[in-house]
Amino acid sequence: MSDPTVAKAIIEGLRSTPKTLPTALLYDALGSALFEAITELPEYGLTRADLRMIEGHAGDVVRAVGGPVDVVELGPGGGRKAAIFLRAVGAAQAHTTFTAVDVSAAALRDCKRALEAMDGVEVRCVEATYLEGLRRAERVPGTHRLVLFLGSNLSNFDRRDALAFLRDVRATLAPGDALLLATDLEKPAAQLLPAYDDALGVTAAFNRNLLVRLNREYGADFALADFAHEARWNALDRRIEMHLVARRACVVHLLDATVAFAAGESVWTESSHRFRTDELRACADDSGFACIEQWTDAAWPFAHSLFLAR
Numbered sequence: 001m002s003d004p005t006v007a008k009a010i011i012e013g014l015r016s017t018p019k020t021l022p023t024a025l026l027y028d029a030l031g032s033a034l035f036e037a038i039t040e041l042p043e044y045g046l047t048r049a050d051l052r053m054i055e056g057h058a059g060d061v062v063r064a065v066g067g068p069v070d071v072v073e074l075g076p077g078g079g080r081k082a083a084i085f086l087r088a089v090g091a092a093q094a095h096t097t098f099t100a101v102d103v104s105a106a107a108l109r110d111c112k113r114a115l116e117a118m119d120g121v122e123v124r125c126v127e128a129t130y131l132e133g134l135r136r137a138e139r140v141p142g143t144h145r146l147v148l149f150l151g152s153n154l155s156n157f158d159r160r161d162a163l164a165f166l167r168d169v170r171a172t173l174a175p176g177d178a179l180l181l182a183t184d185l186e187k188p189a190a191q192l193l194p195a196y197d198d199a200l201g202v203t204a205a206f207n208r209n210l211l212v213r214l215n216r217e218y219g220a221d222f223a224l225a226d227f228a229h230e231a232r233w234n235a236l237d238r239r240i241e242m243h244l245v246a247r248r249a250c251v252v253h254l255l256d257a258t259v260a261f262a263a264g265e266s267v268w269t270e271s272s273h274r275f276r277t278d279e280l281r282a283c284a285d286d287s288g289f290a291c292i293e294q295w296t297d298a299a300w301p302f303a304h305s306l307f308l309a310r
């Protein structure tokens with residue numbers, strides 16, 4: 001349902017140049033289901049790389065952190081990766097508390113369903129944004145906290161905001177706690193663009209569903225046929241940008257605002273930055289962590305960096 005703070009952000013974004021919309025709004029129930037479908041697409045190699053890496057070294061992560069851990073995942077989606085990770089944790093400790101933090105109630109429901117039958121795992125769900133949820137996630141005495149931030153979710157932040165975010169995550173942790181950060185690495189635009197503009201049109205539906213949500217929850221009157229999905233590679237900032245581009249000049253009403261679109265004008269809905277491994281290690285140093293391990297996937301360049309709170 002409509003949230004006044006979010007409504008304010010939507011209107012500010014639509015009045016800015018270029019026009020933007022909050023990325024987290026992509027994840028209502030249908031958006032979360034469409035994202036799960038994206039992870040199965042042949043063009044979207046990220047999830048398969050992330051899964052290969054979790055399968056390959058989740059046990060090494062747990063050993064490197066040492067001692068019992070409580071696990072918090074930021075934005076777990078349907079919990080597929082958490083299930084694999086928690087199996088590795090289960091080999092090292094009999095009982096694990098897993099806290100899922102996600103803005104999507106549907107994702108949390110699916111995540112809980114996927115994990116609740118696991119022996120020795122207690123699942124807690126916090127419906128909130130990443131930092132708010134991390135701050136609210138109750139500590140488990142006698143454990144180190146291990147935060148998972150997978151799926152290259154960090155890519156959605158501008159680089160400067162990503163560093164500020166890592167500092168904020170660090171501020172919630174104690175020395176010896178850890179963050180496992182999964183990020184997509186640089187690769188040719190010809191390989192990346194289809195991952196965000198697939199032949200079946202699932203990513204286009206995921207992006208355009210944001211307008212369906214604004215119509216339903218914020219009383220907007222976007223005509224879906226007027227907006228096309230577009231994925232762009234921004235070489236300077238090393239990121240994919242998702243846009244919704246007006247096919248013709250049109251006027252949209254939303255709450256008490258009226259927003260005019262010129263033909264060809266876009267609303268920028270998501271950024272997805274690409275990283276370099278040395279840049280990630282520098283981010284650890286600059287945010288109060290030390291990068292103690294880094295693994296990479298060769299088939300789809302992707303990195304898992306294990307940051308230990310100093």
Ligand SMILES: C[S@@+](CC[C@H](N)C(=O)[O-])C[C@H]1O[C@@H](n2cnc3c(N)ncnc32)[C@H](O)[C@@H]1O
Binds near residue numbers: 050104128129150
């Ligand atoms: C790209 S999906 C990734 C899901 C999963 N981590 C994976 O790797 O497949 C992003 C997830 O983060 C959630 N999310 C997006 N922005 C968020 C925010 N600002 N705070 C909390 N959750 C957020 C979405 O609901 C979604 O479940």
